Amino acid sequence: MTDAGGRLVVVSGPGGVGKGTVVAALRRRYPTLVVSVSATTRAPRPGEVDGVHYHFVDDATFDRWVEQGRFLEWAAFAGNRYGTPWASVEAPLSEGKTVVLEIEIQGALQVRDRFPDANLIFLDPPDREALLHRLRGRGTDDEERIGQRMALADWELGQAPAFDHRVVNRTVDGAVDDIGRILDLQPESRE
Numbered sequence: 001m002t003d004a005g006g007r008l009v010v011v012s013g014p015g016g017v018g019k020g021t022v023v024a025a026l027r028r029r030y031p032t033l034v035v036s037v038s039a040t041t042r043a044p045r046p047g048e049v050d051g052v053h054y055h056f057v058d059d060a061t062f063d064r065w066v067e068q069g070r071f072l073e074w075a076a077f078a079g080n081r082y083g084t085p086w087a088s089v090e091a092p093l094s095e096g097k098t099v100v101l102e103i104e105i106q107g108a109l110q111v112r113d114r115f116p117d118a119n120l121i122f123l124d125p126p127d128r129e130a131l132l133h134r135l136r137g138r139g140t141d142d143e144e145r146i147g148q149r150m151a152l153a154d155w156e157l158g159q160a161p162a163f164d165h166r167v168v169n170r171t172v173d174g175a176v177d178d179i180g181r182i183l184d185l186q187p188e189s190r191e
Helices: 019-029 059-067 087-094 105-114 128-138 143-157 172-183
Strands: 007-012 071-077 080-085 098-102 119-124 165-168
Touching: 007 019, 007 087, 007 105, 007 172, 019 098, 019 172, 059 071, 059 080, 071 105, 080 087, 080 105, 087 098, 098 105, 105 119, 119 172, 128 143, 165 172
Parallel strands: 007 098, 007 119, 119 165
Antiparallel strands: 071 080
């Protein structure tokens, strides 16, 4: 929380659990939420737009931003780096808004260190098989890479106790309902 009453919310979970899909649906249902746009060194997936889904940057730019202290948090994940620019968080929090970060586990734990009152929500898959199915369904990784991601997912799932809440992503609408209840959001609210 900031003095102006803004709140920081982190939605995290293992890769492939549906964080992006759930946060996009959350934003549609609760349009007053501000969703931070992370920076990444990975290439855009089909349909992703620079500055909307991520700020797609090269390694040199990411390194420079790290050196300049431009990130609230950053982490390496699946061979790429991801980070939350301070600029995407500071202004909306100072205006009293709720800011949602959709980030990886390592970054979520960094946010907890810097913002102890941030609300951390862990998005769980219904089961391990559902996570495997989602990763394969993306069509972006070969079987070796999927195996690596599933091994990482085992570690990520073990981090869930460090979070304030756990939400199982059985359906997108159900996950959004659960997060809305956790945050006491109203669809027509004008926070």
